[in-house]
Amino acid sequence: MKWVLAFIILAMAGVSEAAIKVVTSLPDLADLARQVGGDKVSVDYIVRADQNPHFVEVKPSYMMKLKSADLFLTIGMELEMWAPQIVDGSRNASLTVVDLSQGVTKLEVPAKVDASQGDVHRFGNPHYWLDPRNVRPMMDEIVSALTKVSPADEKTFRANADAYLLRLGVKIQGWEAMMKPFAGQKIVTFHKSWSYFANWLGLDIAGEVEPKPGIAPSPTHSAELIALVRSAGIKAILVEPFYDLSAPEQIARATGAKVTVLPTSSGGLDQTRDYISLIDYDVATLASSLKQ
Ligand SMILES: [Zn+2]
Numbered sequence: 001m002k003w004v005l006a007f008i009i010l011a012m013a014g015v016s017e018a019a020i021k022v023v024t025s026l027p028d029l030a031d032l033a034r035q036v037g038g039d040k041v042s043v044d045y046i047v048r049a050d051q052n053p054h055f056v057e058v059k060p061s062y063m064m065k066l067k068s069a070d071l072f073l074t075i076g077m078e079l080e081m082w083a084p085q086i087v088d089g090s091r092n093a094s095l096t097v098v099d100l101s102q103g104v105t106k107l108e109v110p111a112k113v114d115a116s117q118g119d120v121h122r123f124g125n126p127h128y129w130l131d132p133r134n135v136r137p138m139m140d141e142i143v144s145a146l147t148k149v150s151p152a153d154e155k156t157f158r159a160n161a162d163a164y165l166l167r168l169g170v171k172i173q174g175w176e177a178m179m180k181p182f183a184g185q186k187i188v189t190f191h192k193s194w195s196y197f198a199n200w201l202g203l204d205i206a207g208e209v210e211p212k213p214g215i216a217p218s219p220t221h222s223a224e225l226i227a228l229v230r231s232a233g234i235k236a237i238l239v240e241p242f243y244d245l246s247a248p249e250q251i252a253r254a255t256g257a258k259v260t261v262l263p264t265s266s267g268g269l270d271q272t273r274d275y276i277s278l279i280d281y282d283v284a285t286l287a288s289s290l291k292q
Helices: 004-017 026-042 060-067 083-090 131-148 152-182 193-200 220-231 246-255 275-291
Strands: 020-024 041-045 071-074 098-099 188-189 204-208 236-239 258-261
Touching: 004 193, 020 026, 020 131, 026 041, 026 071, 026 131, 026 152, 026 275, 041 220, 071 083, 083 275, 098 131, 131 152, 131 193, 131 275, 152 193, 152 275, 188 193, 193 204, 204 220, 220 246, 220 275, 236 275, 246 258, 258 275
Parallel strands: 020 041, 020 071, 071 098, 188 204, 188 236, 236 258
Antiparallel strands: none
8 A cells, every 4th residue: 555655656746747837928829838848848828818918917826827837938029018027926936937039020129119109019019929930930939948947858849849830831831822812902900919910911901990009999090090991992900809899890880891800819719729720710710801
């Protein structure tokens, strides 16, 4: 009996020691970490797909998630303005915070930081994960962060990342082919979440429902957008699932453009359970709005 107990305790200790504990801000990063880490990692995340990643209410449960974590993977560029507070609150001196934006070519980096530009994006647009070509530099950071925790597994992490990137590369070709007929089309978006996505697919973002990033819609700005949507013949207004639909619907009613709700993170819908199915869903949904 004693031997059996000792064995069970040792086996349990073995399991908990083996896994690198990774927490990520977004569910998409959790998916990428699982792809790279495989059975060497246990992964959890903080922001749900139906939450605005800029504005997350700091909760003790988030600090608890980080308390015993080895790595906290973030988008960086101040997307997660709430992150320093939960990192401090976790009181985990051995936690490494990883900024996945390091190898990414950044868009909309302001020449100088100016409060009149709105509340967010002062280090450039942080929504780079919606261009799937940016998964490569993100995964490179994940490989190197995991390797620092477990150097013996470096080859496994690299091989897992390369296998995923190969699979993703095939998907990227398919998405580009599907969107090719719409290249050059103008769209309106609610927030500047879609700059990298539009840049990748050759779409032209003519305006945002927000007058400035993080600033709520105003009647004056919506009136200007109605005139723009009419004159440019814009067919789609992209809205993230966590924004109020009243201003976009008002613009749509006045113009005939279609309000197109597109998730920016995976895990909110049955069809968007991981990163690849998220982009699948967004590309197919947008294509059907632009076809009309
Ligand atoms: Zn933003």
